[in-house]
Amino acid sequence: MSSPTPAHDDVVHSEPFLRSLMRRQLSLSIACAATFLVALLGMPLLNYFAPAFMATRVAGFTLSWLILGILFFPFVWIISYVFIKRSLRLEEDEVNEARR
Amino acid sequence: MNLPLALLNGVDPWIFGFSFLTVAVTLWMGFRSAKTSKTASDFFVAGRSVSVGWNASAISGEYLSAASFMGVAGMVMSSGYDALWYPVCYACGYLFLLLFIAGPLRRFGAYTIPDFAEGRFDSPLFRKIAVCFVLFIGFFYTMPQMKGAGVTLAYIFPGLPYWVGVVLVGAVITFNVALGGMKGITLVQAFQYWIKMFAISVPVFVLMAVVGFYNTQIGANLAPGETAAPVSSIERKPLVEKAPKDTAWIAPFGPLTTKAVTAAANALPAEQRPAFLAEHQKPYSLLYTYSLIIALVCGTAGLPHILVRFYTNPDGVAAKKTTMWVMILIGVFYVFPPIFGVIGRNLLPELYSGVGAKGTDKIVLELPTLIGAKYGVVGSILSGITCAGAFAAFMSTFSGLLVSMTGALAHDVYGRMLRPKSQPAERMLAFKVAAVLIGGVAVTLGCFVEPLEINFMVGQAFAIAAASYFPLLFMSVWWRGMTMKGAATGMLTGGLCALGAAALTNLGTLALDKGPMGKIFAGFAPLNGFWAQHPLLRILCEQPAIWTVPLAIGLMIVVSKATSAEVPEDIRMKMLVLHAPEKLGLKQEYIQEQQAGTGH
Numbered sequence: 001m002s003s004p005t006p007a008h009d010d011v012v013h014s015e016p017f018l019r020s021l022m023r024r025q026l027s028l029s030i031a032c033a034a035t036f037l038v039a040l041l042g043m044p045l046l047n048y049f050a051p052a053f054m055a056t057r058v059a060g061f062t063l064s065w066l067i068l069g070i071l072f073f074p075f076v077w078i079i080s081y082v083f084i085k086r087s088l089r090l091e092e093d094e095v096n097e098a099r100r
Numbered sequence: 101m102n103l104p105l106a107l108l109n110g111v112d113p114w115i116f117g118f119s120f121l122t123v124a125v126t127l128w129m130g131f132r133s134a135k136t137s138k139t140a141s142d143f144f145v146a147g148r149s150v151s152v153g154w155n156a157s158a159i160s161g162e163y164l165s166a167a168s169f170m171g172v173a174g175m176v177m178s179s180g181y182d183a184l185w186y187p188v189c190y191a192c193g194y195l196f197l198l199l200f201i202a203g204p205l206r207r208f209g210a211y212t213i214p215d216f217a218e219g220r221f222d223s224p225l226f227r228k229i230a231v232c233f234v235l236f237i238g239f240f241y242t243m244p245q246m247k248g249a250g251v252t253l254a255y256i257f258p259g260l261p262y263w264v265g266v267v268l269v270g271a272v273i274t275f276n277v278a279l280g281g282m283k284g285i286t287l288v289q290a291f292q293y294w295i296k297m298f299a300i301s302v303p304v305f306v307l308m309a310v311v312g313f314y315n316t317q318i319g320a321n322l323a324p325g326e327t328a329a330p331v332s333s334i335e336r337k338p339l340v341e342k343a344p345k346d347t348a349w350i351a352p353f354g355p356l357t358t359k360a361v362t363a364a365a366n367a368l369p370a371e372q373r374p375a376f377l378a379e380h381q382k383p384y385s386l387l388y389t390y391s392l393i394i395a396l397v398c399g400t401a402g403l404p405h406i407l408v409r410f411y412t413n414p415d416g417v418a419a420k421k422t423t424m425w426v427m428i429l430i431g432v433f434y435v436f437p438p439i440f441g442v443i444g445r446n447l448l449p450e451l452y453s454g455v456g457a458k459g460t461d462k463i464v465l466e467l468p469t470l471i472g473a474k475y476g477v478v479g480s481i482l483s484g485i486t487c488a489g490a491f492a493a494f495m496s497t498f499s500g501l502l503v504s505m506t507g508a509l510a511h512d513v514y515g516r517m518l519r520p521k522s523q524p525a526e527r528m529l530a531f532k533v534a535a536v537l538i539g540g541v542a543v544t545l546g547c548f549v550e551p552l553e554i555n556f557m558v559g560q561a562f563a564i565a566a567a568s569y570f571p572l573l574f575m576s577v578w579w580r581g582m583t584m585k586g587a588a589t590g591m592l593t594g595g596l597c598a599l600g601a602a603a604l605t606n607l608g609t610l611a612l613d614k615g616p617m618g619k620i621f622a623g624f625a626p627l628n629g630f631w632a633q634h635p636l637l638r639i640l641c642e643q644p645a646i647w648t649v650p651l652a653i654g655l656m657i658v659v660s661k662a663t664s665a666e667v668p669e670d671i672r673m674k675m676l677v678l679h680a681p682e683k684l685g686l687k688q689e690y691i692q693e694q695q696a697g698t699g700h
Contacts, residue, residue, distance in 0.1 A: 029199040044389045047352035060319030068184045073431035091681040
């Protein structure tokens with residue numbers, strides 16, 4: 001897309017535009033999903049391999065219970081907030097690029 | 101006259117009053133809104149002016165079902181830590197929806213998953229295949245709602261048999277939908293969310309202020325490796341025999357995930373048991389946990405009645421913001437139900453020995469009455485409030501499911517397959533007949549499931565969605581090489597395997613019941629003997645997502661590669677519509693080309 005473009009139709013309908021569009025959006029989604037999945041899929045592993053640590057008491061809760069029952073929700077809110085911020089900026093860039 | 105009076109015997113007027121009020125207000129709001137929006141396009145298109153806040157409340161209101169309101173608490177009480185995966189994944193599944201599916205699907209402008217299936221592959225045939233799963237997932241989802249209704253009515257009217265409650269509530273909602281009320285109107289659904297939020301949080305705070313906070317209630321349970329529980333100051337009733345021990349309940353890999361291995365160990369001679377348990381218990385329950393997580397996270401992204409709601413957003417930006425607010429609204433909600441389960445374990449352990457409608461699934465309804473011992477009528481009022489919340493929960497979800505299933509049957513099966521040339525009046529009649537038909541089947545199914553846990557059944561509906569609609573949506577949106585044959589093979593195989601596995605599990609569990617269901621389903625008892633020999637197969641059957649989701653995706657890739665000549669010709673244009681920002685106006689261009697019949 002660095003090459004000068006004669007008409008905007010050509011850019012929008014070109015193969016490279018679609019490819020870069022999908023690649024950029026997918027890599028953002030995958031990055032966010034990976035952060036989430038490491039935490040989500042890591043929890044059972046921690047429970048499995050470090051049961052004594054996860055049973056540590058924090059104000060009455062076990063650590064494992066505190067994380068899953070309460071702390072996990074705000075964690076996911078943060079990921080989704082970051083994703084929305086970035087994906088909206090990404091869309092704006094794409095529009096500017098196509099109309100240039 | 102005597103029978104109704106006898107029924108009212110032992111009914112608490114406060115509990116009855118709050119419940120009745122919720123039902124009446126819901127029906128009234130539904131009919132009032134239905135008057136102002138007459139057609140399906142009113143529901144979809146006019147709704148696009150709905151603000152983010154209202155829409156997020158409405159989606160949350162439709163999503164939070166009897167499983168969230170009653171089932172999660174009941175399961176945390178009966179199984180402990182492992183049950184926490186349910187609320188966490190119910191809420192976090194929305195992240196997958198947000199990251200991979202919500203935006204593209206909103207841009208494509210398909211109202212329902214069958215619409216999307218047809219548009220993406222230019223195939224009316226595929227639409228017919230896709231529509232079947234609206235019904236499959238729907239019926240699995242209505243069964244637990246019906247159990248919620250049966251349990252709640254059996255609680256309000258202590259003399260009422262379980263099945264009468266199911267039939268009564270099912271009939272009221274079915275006729276309401278058939279007559280045109282409850283069209284999934286945003287206002288009603290949003291109102292239902294706030295009822296549920298109020299009804300779950302207020303009693304929790306009052307309870308905690310009286311009997312001790314969340315952390316001290318958990319602290320009263322002994323964790324593995326401890327010699328004494330850290331909190332001894334709060335009141336605890338002695339556990340009954342059927343209740344799990346503290347250490348198994350509070351720690352991961354407890355009774356929920358180790359059930360199959362425990363059953364297998366019990367079938368062995370006593371001297372082999374400890375070695376067998378030591379070898380298999382933890383690895384198998386890790387497998388169970390992962391399969392459960394996959395089912396719930398992927399399943400949320402494939403629920404037919406939730407995706408529809410995203411089209412009431414004015415644009416993609418609002419769709420994304422709505423999803424974020426939904427996650428916040430339901431996330432806050434899901435902190436509360438487990439608290440009922442934890443306090444219930446300490447204060448109402450007698451529910452462990454109850455079965456069906458008298459078991460742990462009613463903890464949310466019954467727990468607030470304990471306040472009554474100290475503060476009299478306050479206990480009844482709080483219990484009335486949670487009953488009202490339970491009504492809001494199963495009514496909103498059952499109505500939403502009934503509307504989408506009836507729409508599928510009347511619009512797709514009747515209107516497109518059986519009688520494509522039918523008149524509008526005939527179609528209106530078909531809608532009513534279909535509503536009664538589906539309501540009838542749902543009620544009948546609901547009567548059989550009293551021994552099954554509410555939350556567990558909803559998990560099965562998610563597992564079916566995870567193996568059918570989720571792979572379809574995810575792969576069609578991000579891989580342009582998908583063909584109709586690939587999508588259909590993967591979705592059907594994965595979805596039907598999950599469906600079969602879930603049905604077998606339920607039949608086996610019903611055969612174990614000591615009541616009338618055990619007699620009806622006694623023919624399936626040998627299944628349990630087989631599973632006792634093969635605990636791994638039992639786990640893969642009870643939580644099938646870990647093999648059905650990869651199976652569906654794998655089949656989609658293999659068959660699509662084999663039939664790659666059949667990729668739709670205008671695939672680049674379709675992909676652009678799915679992924680390019682809406683400001684570029686590609687959707688309009690695409691529609692014009694389709695109408696001109698040019699293709700691209």
